[in-house]
Amino acid sequence: GDAQEHYRYVIVGGGVGAGYAAAEFAECGLKANELCIISSDQALPYERPALSKGYLKPSSPARLPNFHTCANTPGAPKQTAAWYFKQGIDVKLKTRVTSVDIKGKSLEAEAPGPRHHHITWDNLVIATGSKLISMDKAEGSGLKGIVYLRTVGEADDLVQEIQECKSRKGHCVVIGASYIGMECGASVAPHGIDVTMVASGDRLFPRLFTPEISTFYEDEFAKHGIKIIKNDRAERFVDAGNGRVGTVVLKSGTKLPCSLCVVGVGVKPEVELFKGKLPLADSGGIQVDGSLRPVGHKADSVYVIGDAAAFPLLRRGGDLQNVQHVQHARESAQYAVQSIMGKASGDYDYLPFFYSREFDLGWKLYGDQAGEPVYFGDKAEGKFGCFFVKDGKVLGVFAEGASDDEAKAMRAVADLRPSFQSKDTLARQGLDFATKI
Numbered sequence: 001g002d003a004q005e006h007y008r009y010v011i012v013g014g015g016v017g018a019g020y021a022a023a024e025f026a027e028c029g030l031k032a033n034e035l036c037i038i039s040s041d042q043a044l045p046y047e048r049p050a051l052s053k054g055y056l057k058p059s060s061p062a063r064l065p066n067f068h069t070c071a072n073t074p075g076a077p078k079q080t081a082a083w084y085f086k087q088g089i090d091v092k093l094k095t096r097v098t099s100v101d102i103k104g105k106s107l108e109a110e111a112p113g114p115r116h117h118h119i120t121w122d123n124l125v126i127a128t129g130s131k132l133i134s135m136d137k138a139e140g141s142g143l144k145g146i147v148y149l150r151t152v153g154e155a156d157d158l159v160q161e162i163q164e165c166k167s168r169k170g171h172c173v174v175i176g177a178s179y180i181g182m183e184c185g186a187s188v189a190p191h192g193i194d195v196t197m198v199a200s201g202d203r204l205f206p207r208l209f210t211p212e213i214s215t216f217y218e219d220e221f222a223k224h225g226i227k228i229i230k231n232d233r234a235e236r237f238v239d240a241g242n243g244r245v246g247t248v249v250l251k252s253g254t255k256l257p258c259s260l261c262v263v264g265v266g267v268k269p270e271v272e273l274f275k276g277k278l279p280l281a282d283s284g285g286i287q288v289d290g291s292l293r294p295v296g297h298k299a300d301s302v303y304v305i306g307d308a309a310a311f312p313l314l315r316r317g318g319d320l321q322n323v324q325h326v327q328h329a330r331e332s333a334q335y336a337v338q339s340i341m342g343k344a345s346g347d348y349d350y351l352p353f354f355y356s357r358e359f360d361l362g363w364k365l366y367g368d369q370a371g372e373p374v375y376f377g378d379k380a381e382g383k384f385g386c387f388f389v390k391d392g393k394v395l396g397v398f399a400e401g402a403s404d405d406e407a408k409a410m411r412a413v414a415d416l417r418p419s420f421q422s423k424d425t426l427a428r429q430g431l432d433f434a435t436k437i
């Protein structure tokens with residue numbers, strides 16, 4: 001059937017950004033039937049980072065509804081179906097937006113049934129996030145046991161494949177050694193499965209880690225029995241004879257036997273819908289100005305948040321950046337809604353923040369990794385890190401094992417960019433330098 005609907009606010013996408021935007025709308029004052037969220041996902045907005053961490057734990061794994069968005073925000077409501085219902089927010093799940101008309105303020109969407117929606121809006125928030133880079137051109141890519149991880153549905157598949165791999169006493173190959181690769185490797189191994197990771201570079205997570213930091217985590221992975229193959233790439237997959245993956249063949253010719261293969265080779269902004277309609281940046285993503293509105297579309301009341309936005313990072317001289325991290329999704333959502341409600345002041349000013357957890361480790365990085373690293377702490381004790389310094393100022397700070405209070409202090413350092421006496425004192429003081437700010 002066909003449905004025509006009008007909403008004051010429409011959010012395209014139902015991930016992290018959408019969930020935080022909904023919470024902010026509710027906070028700012030929302031009437032029933034003013035807000036519609038259209039999401040191709042099967043579940044209400046949730047904290048996506050949980051999928052590669054708590055969700056994959058061998059015991060007491062995280063499950064919905066326990067990690068819907070704002071799960072860790074003190075005092076925030078639980079954003080379950082009951083909450084959306086109470087707010088009068090219409091969430092259309094399993095519904096894919098197939099075209100948009102920015103000037104006409106309308107969109108078309110397809111839902112199961114099949115059901116077609118024609119929806120018009122006064123204000124639009126684009127929160128379509130990222131899509132996975134797939135290896136579907138590789139030979140054998142359609143075999144069972146090859147999994148990707150972006151949605152809770154895919155996380156369920158992975159959980160099932162982990163059990164399957166265990167019962168076959170099989171191996172797991174993880175392709176990729178940055179965020180997803182590291183977290184999935186670290187999450188699969190505790191199931192008693194032999195894990196090999198394939199890194200295209202010469203070390204773990206070179207984009208974010210210094211060589212010294214990479215070495216620390218490589219040693220930790222080795223302690224957990226995880227092998228890392230460097231400077232190589234997966235090229236094709238070979239059938240075990242039953243329609244399941246049996247071998248991953250690398251560029252070097254190395255053959256890795258496996259019955260589970262997790263592919264984590266990156267993401268790119270999901271912006272296909274807006275090609276030719278909104279300006280796209282070279283870096284990928286919809287090009288927005290400091291108000292998070294697409295360049296050249298100020299009058300249209302369209303905002304772009306989260307992974308889909310290429311926005312000027314004020315703290316890097318306004319360089320256009322595509323930040324594919326959860327904290328930006330949260331903060332840009334809050335900023336955009338405040339802006340729509342006439343409550344935002346100034347431009348969106350994001351302070352870069354990255355974090356991850358592997359085994360019982362946890363690292364955080366605030367600010368810029370520019371300049372020279374000044375290391376502090378004790379690796380043997382699992383508590384160490386570095387300041388990134390340039391021209392007598394601290395621009396950023398990385399730490400493994402920081403407490404919540406220390407993390408707050410790290411954030412303050414990255415925010416204030418204080419000057420320091422000498423590298424020696426900085427190295428000696430470590431996070432005490434931060435907590436004294």
Ligand code: FAD
Pocket residue numbers: 012013014015016017018038039040041047048049050051052095096097098127128129130149150151179180270273305306307308323324325326327329353354355356357
């Ligand atoms: P998403 O959360 O991806 O949401 C996009 C939504 O848009 C989805 O609901 C999708 O279904 C929907 N959508 C897309 N196109 C359409 C369409 N045409 N019609 C309808 N709906 C559509 N970041 C960190 O900082 N730290 C971490 O530890 C971390 N861990 C992660 C672990 C995993 C497994 C993954 C996948 C990501 C992780 N991230 C992490 C990244 C973080 O989750 C993202 O940056 C964040 O989710 C971005 O939010 P978003 O709202 O922009 O997009």
